[in-house]
Each structure stands twice: as structure tokens, then as C-alpha cells.
Amino acid sequence: MWAGEGETARTLPWQLDPSRRSWRTMTEIEVAEPDGLVRIWSYEDTMQGSRHLSWGGGGKVPGSEALLWTLPRSEIVGAEIKRFSLDESDFRVSFRDGSWVRLTSSRNGAQRIVALLGQGMPESDPAPALP
Template identity: 85%
Template sequence: MTVKEGMGEEPERYRVEFASGTAASVAKRRSFRDLERNDIERDLPGWPAQPPFKVRGFFGKLGVHVLSATTGLLMLPLYILAEALGSPASPEKRGELEERENEIDDFPVMWAGEGETARTLPWQLDPSRRSWRTVTEIELAEQDGLVRIWSYEDTGRGSRHLSWGGGEKVPGSEAVLWSMPRSEITSAEIKRFSMAESDFTVSFRDGSWARLTSSPHGARRIVALLGQGVPEGCHPA
């Protein structure tokens, strides 16, 4: 949804969730860390339990590469067909590595000390913890100066791994999960080491931060509205 806020119009909302690793060592995985890089998932109140984060070893990474190569070969005829029909399509590209310690050796999507703001983000942003029908969106409202995260249930058919699309909101399922004054967000920044630059970080006034993802357009718009550039000291060494 990209409706501009104004007289009688709704604020802008975009789908958003915690990002997932794209490097073979952390593909489709994410961690939650304190300032000493300790795991904090068990300390987050009300969060459904998940197996602990683990970086893949050699054979695990090999399996990811084999799967990616196989998928690429299977998709190749579709890319060729799309090109022939005048609708060019190509695999999504990943940009330059920026932080090896946070993008290959680990993949934190929450970095926060005890009681810091990033820990208040809702667990529904984690696609591995919620129903595949649950959609989470960020709302950027100018009139009241708040940033909100909403959720709703979608009627679309499919599965966690393959969505058939065409869904609508289940009546009565929409709810506000989280809200924060815009003034508590100090910056937002696109992360180049993500597919089509769809990942971005949001940094809070207390120094905590989260790595989220949206569509490429959504990520650019969110960052533009929240402000670019990450203050010194907001990322781990």
C-alpha cells in the first residue's frame, strides 16, 4: 500500500519482516543478539521458542549452493520465455558485502542491550514464528508522529514456501502490534548485501537496531521516510 497521507487518506504502509541471511552460511536464518553478541531469544518475553541459531558448516553450505544451482537451472526456461515475450526477467542480484561479521559469520536482525528499544519489536515480524498467512506491515504516519507495525491474516492460498497470491484481509484480523514515536528512530539505511537491496536497518535513539526487509521499492521508501545514514557506534564491531 502506497497511499499518500493527506485529507481523508491513509498513511503509507508497506510489508515488512525481520530479514533473513542470503550467504550460504546463514541462508534463511537470523539471530538476535545483545551488545556482547550473546543470543537473547530466550530472554524476549512472550516469544515462541525456536531452535537456536547456528551457522552452517561446510556440508550445510554445500547443500545451499547445490539447491541454488538446481533452482537456477529449473528457472532458466522461464527467464528465456519471459525475455522472448518482451517481459525481461532475471534472478535477483545481491550487492556488495558490507559487514562480514553480521552477514556471513552471523546474521543478527536485532542488536539490543537489556531494556533497549529493539527488544520491544513484535515476534510476529519473524516469519519462522508466525503463521504463513500472517502479514506484517509498517505504517509511517506523519499526522501523529508515530511509526506502527500492523498485522492481519491473509486469505491467499498456498503454503509457507509457495504463495499463490490473490488473498485479501480476513475481516476483523487486523491489529496494531507495536508503535513508537518517530523521534525515537535516529536513522534507517539500505543494506546492499541483500537481494535487490530489499534489506534495511532501523536504528533507535538508545543505540539498538534491527535489520528488516521489504520489497525493494518498500525498503527504499521506508528509508527515505525515516532518514538515511547510521549514527556512529550503532553497529557492532
């Protein structure tokens, strides 16, 4: 993360850091239409597994879903895959105030997030939620 005190990147939820959350906690990002808000949600996954294996793919534990963060889409100026990352799963999101954050997802997840956030304001197509 690169952000001064009070800048947008510093407002991202700590739950995005896998080392600081339960290994069963999943996060999702969505760009909601028609309000143009970017939202980050979390929930506990019901799939059996371990922190050392791929996780996700189960259902949501009832009552575990929580809205963690909201930002107008217009405050995001771009997103890009970091080519140096293993299987191109790292990506960077840049904000209008000059702050930015590097995050990791699955390769497919990173590509979908960059497609949603990397291209200026969405036109008329509704954006899908991302796992």
C-alpha cells in the same frame, strides 16, 4: 538485532520474524500524521498460496487486524538498505538509544520503508502505509 535489555529494538514484535509466525500473516508499517507515531500492524491474508511462494496481495481476513507496536517517529534516527542483501531487500533501522534491527521486505517495500524512516522527522507530507 543489537540491543541491550530494555532498549527499543528489543520491544519490536516477534511477528516481524517470518519463521515465528503463520505464513499467512502480513505486517505493515505506517508513519501516522499528525501525531508522528510509527505503527506496525499485522493481519491474516486471504490470498491462496504457500510458504514457499511469494505471499500477499489478497485481502484481510475480517477481524484479524491487530496493532502490534507503536513508537514516536523521533525515536528513530535512521534507516538504510543493506547493499549486501540479495536484491537489496534487507534494511536496518537505528534507534535513538543506540539499538538497531535488521529486517527484510520486498525490494520495493524496503526502499519505501527506508524512504519513510531514514530521513529524520517527516515535514508536512503524509506518509503512506506500507505492505
